Amino acid sequence: MAQKTVVVAGAGPNGLAAAVAMARAGFEVVVREAASEIGGGTRTAELTLPGFLHDVCSAVHPMGAVSPFFRELALERYGLVWVHPPILMAHPFDDGSAAALYRSVSETAASIGADGRAYHKLMQPFVDRWEDVVMEALSPPLRIPRHPLLMARFGMSGLRSALGLLRARFTDDRACAFFAGIAAHTLLPLDRSPSAAFGMMLALAGHAAGWPFARGGSQRIAEALCSVLRAHGGSVETGVPVTSLDELDDAAAVLLDLTPRQVLGIAGDAFPQSYARQLRRFRHAPGVFKVDWALSQPIPWTAPECGRAGTIHIGPSTAAIAASAQAAWYGRRDEYPYIILAQPTLFDSSRAPADRHTAWAYCHVPHGSTLDMTPAIEGQVERFAPGFRETILARSALSPAALELHNANLIGGDINGGVHDMRQFLFRPVASRDPYRTPLERVFLCSASTPPGAAVHGMCGYHAARSALRRIAS
Numbered sequence: 001m002a003q004k005t006v007v008v009a010g011a012g013p014n015g016l017a018a019a020v021a022m023a024r025a026g027f028e029v030v031v032r033e034a035a036s037e038i039g040g041g042t043r044t045a046e047l048t049l050p051g052f053l054h055d056v057c058s059a060v061h062p063m064g065a066v067s068p069f070f071r072e073l074a075l076e077r078y079g080l081v082w083v084h085p086p087i088l089m090a091h092p093f094d095d096g097s098a099a100a101l102y103r104s105v106s107e108t109a110a111s112i113g114a115d116g117r118a119y120h121k122l123m124q125p126f127v128d129r130w131e132d133v134v135m136e137a138l139s140p141p142l143r144i145p146r147h148p149l150l151m152a153r154f155g156m157s158g159l160r161s162a163l164g165l166l167r168a169r170f171t172d173d174r175a176c177a178f179f180a181g182i183a184a185h186t187l188l189p190l191d192r193s194p195s196a197a198f199g200m201m202l203a204l205a206g207h208a209a210g211w212p213f214a215r216g217g218s219q220r221i222a223e224a225l226c227s228v229l230r231a232h233g234g235s236v237e238t239g240v241p242v243t244s245l246d247e248l249d250d251a252a253a254v255l256l257d258l259t260p261r262q263v264l265g266i267a268g269d270a271f272p273q274s275y276a277r278q279l280r281r282f283r284h285a286p287g288v289f290k291v292d293w294a295l296s297q298p299i300p301w302t303a304p305e306c307g308r309a310g311t312i313h314i315g316p317s318t319a320a321i322a323a324s325a326q327a328a329w330y331g332r333r334d335e336y337p338y339i340i341l342a343q344p345t346l347f348d349s350s351r352a353p354a355d356r357h358t359a360w361a362y363c364h365v366p367h368g369s370t371l372d373m374t375p376a377i378e379g380q381v382e383r384f385a386p387g388f389r390e391t392i393l394a395r396s397a398l399s400p401a402a403l404e405l406h407n408a409n410l411i412g413g414d415i416n417g418g419v420h421d422m423r424q425f426l427f428r429p430v431a432s433r434d435p436y437r438t439p440l441e442r443v444f445l446c447s448a449s450t451p452p453g454a455a456v457h458g459m460c461g462y463h464a465a466r467s468a469l470r471r472i473a474s
Helices: 013-024 062-066 068-073 105-127 130-137 148-158 162-169 173-186 195-209 219-231 260-270 273-280 304-308 318-329 374-384 400-406 422-426 459-473
Strands: 005-009 028-033 087-092 098-101 235-238 253-256 287-295 309-314 339-342 357-365 392-398 443-445
Touching (some): 013 028, 013 068, 013 219, 013 253, 062 068, 062 195, 068 130, 068 459, 087 173, 105 130, 105 148, 105 162, 105 173, 105 195, 130 148, 148 195, 162 173, 162 195, 173 195, 173 309, 253 260, 253 459, 260 273, 287 374, 287 400, 318 357, 339 374, 357 374
Parallel strands (some): 005 253, 087 309
Antiparallel strands (some): 287 357, 309 339, 339 357
16 A cells, blocks of 8 residues: 555545545545445435435435535535525424524524514524634634634523523523424433534524535435545545554555544554543434335425425424433433424435325434334324325334444434533543544544534544644644
């Protein structure tokens, strides 16, 4: 292997982003993927019936749409097409109405009712400077911000628990449940900081660039990144796991799109005990239980807004959403779980046969749970879409263990690469000003277990590549 060769382990969005950044810097890059196909958390497959394309993990990509690195690469030139529903997200209530997230802050504020003005006051200042906020938020945390006053203002609200922010800002449960449903993506209990920041960032990304699907499936994101990589001379090998660092002795650098547990499995003996101990202490979040459906028709939602939205949040009250997050965190079953649902074929007919549809939903469950949540999930959808069950042609249910089999990075069904509480927000996966760098001179970490963490944005890989380039140059 040539000394100028860089090896990346893992062809998920972060591994591919790292590979692209290294290839653009002039290195010969080889990506080694253990699975038979690329994509990691951005894979698409026929999980139910022939011709029905389902996203195995991530389906909706607000952070991909605002990612500074993806925007710099102009992935649209490499075949990626973002599909934008007219309503980004709808949150139905038992009275038949729904609050809705629109690109416009004003339209969103109007949909949530009495607290609309408070929502506008909270979000508009950051939407006005969204590029600065996103760049800061998707950078390593232990650094001096380029826009300290802006981020101090963001932090005053974001570095709180979601429930704390709601109590301070809103008075009506309609607005509170709407925001709680967005914040609950973090898999944290909503009484823990910085859960408010995740709600604000996802809402901000929606107002800035939407909550889009990738036309044809999330696999298209990985394929676009591969096209960029190949355009810069890089290559990808599938079905070829990295099992030991010894086989990569001649590489200029090795970047691992792996969780701390997997890193320890291939390199633990080579690390100093203090570093290995920190990796072993890394904590994973609750898991998810996911169901994909092949449908004979669109879901028959009661609230009309839901029929125009790409994403649906099902949680009839703030208390119900908070209770669901608490149950998953503390290892309990929730009979009426909070649901995140995506319905891509309303806006992308390429994913299913003519006049047929797909949908995808998950709920939070305890880490590594073996519970079958299919009846509970379908019951929650039926509550807001009577007749839904009659539209189901076939289903695929993926437990936390099944998700981990699809993607070894999803430890115990944790789709976020580890807990995002305050400690692991600042020190991810270890306490270091350069968390991508390991004590081994040529080895770097680039998975979602490094900053800025979860979501499909590629920035973990981008920052890891920058760290590798700094060390190689020194």
